[in-house]
Amino acid sequence: MFNHLLSLLIWLPIVGAIPVLLAGSGRPNSARWIALLVAIATFVLSICLLPQFNAADGAKQLAESHVWIASLGVHYGLAVDGISVALILLTTFVGILVIVGAWEVIQTNPHQYMAAMLVLEGLMIGVFCATDALLFYVFFEAMLIPMFILIGVWGGPRRVYATMKFFIYTFFGSIFMLVGLIYLYLKAGSFDLATLAALPLSMKEQSWLFFAFLIAFAVKVPMVPVHTWLPDAHVEAPTGGSVVLAAVMLKIGGYGFLRFSLPIVPDASEAYAWLVIGLSLLAVVYIGYIALVQEDMKKLVAYSSVAHMGFVTLGIFIAFMLVRGANNLDAAKLGMQGAMVQMISHGFVSGAMFSCIGVLYDRMHTRQIKDYGGVINVMPWFGFFYVLFAMANSGLPGTSGFVGEFQVVLASFQANPWIAFFAAFTLIIGAAYTLYMVKRVLWGDITNPHVAEMKDINGREVFVLSAFAAAVLVLGIWPQPLIHLMDASVTQLVTQLGNHKI
Amino acid sequence: MPNLNDILILLPELYLVVAACLLLLLDAFMKAEQRPLLHWLSIAVLLVGVYLVVEGQPSQAVTAFNGMFVRDGVAEILKVFALVSTALVFVYAKPYLIDRKLFLGEFYTLTIFAVIGIMVLVSAGNLITVYLGLELLTLSSYALVALNRDSRLSSEAAIKYFVLGALASGMLLYGMSMVYGATGTLSLAQLHGAALQTTMPHLLVFGLIFMIVGIGFKLGAAPFHMWIPDVYQGSPTAVTIFIGSAPKLAAFGMAYRLLDSGLGELSQHWQLMLACLAVLSLAIGNLVAIVQTNLKRLLAYSTISHMGYLLLGLVNAGPEGYAAALFYAISYALMGTAAFGIILALARAGFECEEIDDLKGLNQRSPWAAFLMMLVMFSLAGVPPLFGFFAKLLVLQAAVHAGFMWLAIVGAVFAIIGLYYYLRVVKVMYFDKPVEGTEIRLQSDVSVRLVLSLNVLALLVLGLSWGPLFGWCQRVFVG
Numbered sequence: 014m015f016n017h018l019l020s021l022l023i024w025l026p027i028v029g030a031i032p033v034l035l036a037g038s039g040r041p042n043s044a045r046w047i048a049l050l051v052a053i054a055t056f057v058l059s060i061c062l063l064p065q066f067n068a069a070d071g072a073k074q075l076a077e078s079h080v081w082i083a084s085l086g087v088h089y090g091l092a093v094d095g096i097s098v099a100l101i102l103l104t105t106f107v108g109i110l111v112i113v114g115a116w117e118v119i120q121t122n123p124h125q126y127m128a129a130m131l132v133l134e135g136l137m138i139g140v141f142c143a144t145d146a147l148l149f150y151v152f153f154e155a156m157l158i159p160m161f162i163l164i165g166v167w168g169g170p171r172r173v174y175a176t177m178k179f180f181i182y183t184f185f186g187s188i189f190m191l192v193g194l195i196y197l198y199l200k201a202g203s204f205d206l207a208t209l210a211a212l213p214l215s216m217k218e219q220s221w222l223f224f225a226f227l228i229a230f231a232v233k234v235p236m237v238p239v240h241t242w243l244p245d246a247h248v249e250a251p252t253g254g255s256v257v258l259a260a261v262m263l264k265i266g267g268y269g270f271l272r273f274s275l276p277i278v279p280d281a282s283e284a285y286a287w288l289v290i291g292l293s294l295l296a297v298v299y300i301g302y303i304a305l306v307q308e309d310m311k312k313l314v315a316y317s318s319v320a321h322m323g324f325v326t327l328g329i330f331i332a333f334m335l336v337r338g339a340n341n342l343d344a345a346k347l348g349m350q351g352a353m354v355q356m357i358s359h360g361f362v363s364g365a366m367f368s369c370i371g372v373l374y375d376r377m378h379t380r381q382i383k384d385y386g387g388v389i390n391v392m393p394w395f396g397f398f399y400v401l402f403a404m405a406n407s408g409l410p411g412t413s414g415f416v417g418e419f420q421v422v423l424a425s426f427q428a429n430p431w432i433a434f435f436a437a438f439t440l441i442i443g444a445a446y447t448l449y450m451v452k453r454v455l456w457g458d459i460t461n462p463h464v465a466e467m468k469d470i471n472g473r474e475v476f477v478l479s480a481f482a483a484a485v486l487v488l489g490i491w492p493q494p495l496i497h498l499m500d501a502s503v504t505q506l507v508t509q510l511g512n513h514k515i
Numbered sequence: 516m517p518n519l520n521d522i523l524i525l526l527p528e529l530y531l532v533v534a535a536c537l538l539l540l541l542d543a544f545m546k547a548e549q550r551p552l553l554h555w556l557s558i559a560v561l562l563v564g565v566y567l568v569v570e571g572q573p574s575q576a577v578t579a580f581n582g583m584f585v586r587d588g589v590a591e592i593l594k595v596f597a598l599v600s601t602a603l604v605f606v607y608a609k610p611y612l613i614d615r616k617l618f619l620g621e622f623y624t625l626t627i628f629a630v631i632g633i634m635v636l637v638s639a640g641n642l643i644t645v646y647l648g649l650e651l652l653t654l655s656s657y658a659l660v661a662l663n664r665d666s667r668l669s670s671e672a673a674i675k676y677f678v679l680g681a682l683a684s685g686m687l688l689y690g691m692s693m694v695y696g697a698t699g700t701l702s703l704a705q706l707h708g709a710a711l712q713t714t715m716p717h718l719l720v721f722g723l724i725f726m727i728v729g730i731g732f733k734l735g736a737a738p739f740h741m742w743i744p745d746v747y748q749g750s751p752t753a754v755t756i757f758i759g760s761a762p763k764l765a766a767f768g769m770a771y772r773l774l775d776s777g778l779g780e781l782s783q784h785w786q787l788m789l790a791c792l793a794v795l796s797l798a799i800g801n802l803v804a805i806v807q808t809n810l811k812r813l814l815a816y817s818t819i820s821h822m823g824y825l826l827l828g829l830v831n832a833g834p835e836g837y838a839a840a841l842f843y844a845i846s847y848a849l850m851g852t853a854a855f856g857i858i859l860a861l862a863r864a865g866f867e868c869e870e871i872d873d874l875k876g877l878n879q880r881s882p883w884a885a886f887l888m889m890l891v892m893f894s895l896a897g898v899p900p901l902f903g904f905f906a907k908l909l910v911l912q913a914a915v916h917a918g919f920m921w922l923a924i925v926g927a928v929f930a931i932i933g934l935y936y937y938l939r940v941v942k943v944m945y946f947d948k949p950v951e952g953t954e955i956r957l958q959s960d961v962s963v964r965l966v967l968s969l970n971v972l973a974l975l976v977l978g979l980s981w982g983p984l985f986g987w988c989q990r991v992f993v994g
Binding site: 081083084166176177189195196 | 878893898900904908912920924927928931934945946980981986
């Protein structure tokens, strides 16, 4: 059984969605319970990865490979390294929380909602496991279908616009990657990522491919200037949709850079690292300012996601400057590690922030900051969690938000102090927009009579928020296990950066 | 005199001719209430035809009647899928025809004759056979389009189809006569060798151009696509579904026979012509589809764009490209029958279900129908893991491999534009509220529900495991 652990992880939630659907709208509660059981079972399975996985080895492990399309040499190839394991754990963890979070909130067709969530979860795990580019692409694209439905059916008033924009934007990005992959396949005769990584490519080829990959993953991350779908999608998505989108789906963009851009087109990645670093800094600083003026809580957190994901791309590409420019492997590793920790941490923090906003929205049905004020007076427990996550979002030491950002800033200082200077801006702007929101929502006097009628969080919400809170704190105070898990893989990636293809 | 061997090679076609005539006779002596029997018999006739095609398939390509008729792997696979998709058409069409008092024997016999035309066409070894098969197919189709004699829209569509079709046939014949003039032969096999030795290369290329016009018309590739939207919309949906499926396989077969078996040596000339047709089809099909409000018209323009993708495969002009194009044609036939099948299954007496808005809130009324339609739409749009994605992948790959990188990028760009209108259909079904006072649900006919579900789920299953089918497509073009 354990030889097929990865397959099981991918297909359990997808197949599990069928009984959830069959439970039908007539018995919403049984649909909910089945969905929860499937999500828990998936989480438990993903925990089983840990004893099986040897963290000291940076290579891909638990490999599975079956011929998928014999005549094209396409394989159904799965394997994980430390980074994938961390992201899979994040996915399955969030998977449970979104099901619990949607329990009573989703009243129309809950079985369809839960089923879409489970399918989405399975596909996201598939993305993190795939070692074959075509298989990766299939998971990468198939993910859009359940998300499209989630936003479109259970979303807010402008959901149709938002979900169309989301789908078309992402599809736009990835189709060029597909053409690039076809080109690579014709050259290498295989879609296997390891083969593609070893394929010699001229600088011209690499440049074209680099931009094909960049557009696909930049849309997904998202980077400035192709980030505009994200605020719309976040604002209109149901709470669970926002949580999954921010916590896991955005990470797939960063993950794609690691699996495609870095190993396959290293020289072009080096040559255009300035571009990605520039866009990342733009995201950190400029988008930070934009977040400051938002009136809508979800939009604010969405923009803050763009800014935080800027750190991920910054950390990944700063490593190029450090390895290729100064041959400073240690600093490069620090940057890369920071990027990875930031991915996981942002998964928890943004998921938590969106859950909090969901809690408020369920009570007031508005996300406008001006409609709130003085919430702490009626919802003290909620306020506790909200402030904690706000602190993590602004990168306070002791929370997970601090670790990754600090590592990236440290690494970029060694590449160029100016880059570090602009990156460190986030500590100020991030704190500014987050705390300003907290001030307007939680503190002060109650001005809106509806606020006075709000009830504090119930047991279900306490469970979701404390799970997130535990993750945020553990990762902030004791990041060592996570860093250890990814360490060997990050080292290997950084060593690979030094390989020239021309 | 034809010998027995020739007859055996032609057995599936001969069998179908006899069976169609018998069905016609049976219909004449049958009471109206017994007609369901005719329905099931027709389906059985087609399935037995599949059996004869597969069972009698020789291991090597063989010819009959002095090379007029070829029976090879390409012909086999095209015939199998033409027969199967027509059987699907019969299953889906029955309730629709009954509701509209069109449940007549003519529908079945005409369709079977059209299928015989397809089978002759894809087996052609001679320009004359190509023409014979084509005319049998198109003449039967004209009559089918006009099946609903009382409908003005239907008659208009039939006239339009007939006039344009006759024009295209004329062009094709004219082209054939020029090719004959330049090479002195009508046999495709001899043409292949004679094409380069001709003393009149210009005449030959002119002939080629006219023949491409004929092919473009049959495929429905822009700028020869004008008939498609009107015929799709005007015909009874039960006929549209036929015209949108099996004849596309025939058009691929015809293009393959004429361009590769016949004029393969001129590929450097026709590659670029087909590339132009492909770009125009992609552009016109996808852009005009965006503004459609009628579902049948939308699918008509979507067909045009799909033929553009099919041409991307043909542009490759090698076994790999033909395999990709054949795979695309099969995928389109399955998707087309599924899409129109759902429309047929949702229609009922007095309600055509042909406006996009008719699908409003379908998910709340009939979640299963909405789910099936969603799968079909995503497959048509080319979103993995559905069948349509892999078909697109293969034709794009064929184009890139032939050095038409720009064409593949154009194909990719139009895939994004096309995505929008498919998403709009999903949006209407899932995100909109149903209109009060309307009712929309699947036909209660069990066979329709079952076959339709299987047809759509096949798109998912073939998407997850398309290797064997593609392997088959590849094998027939090797050697």
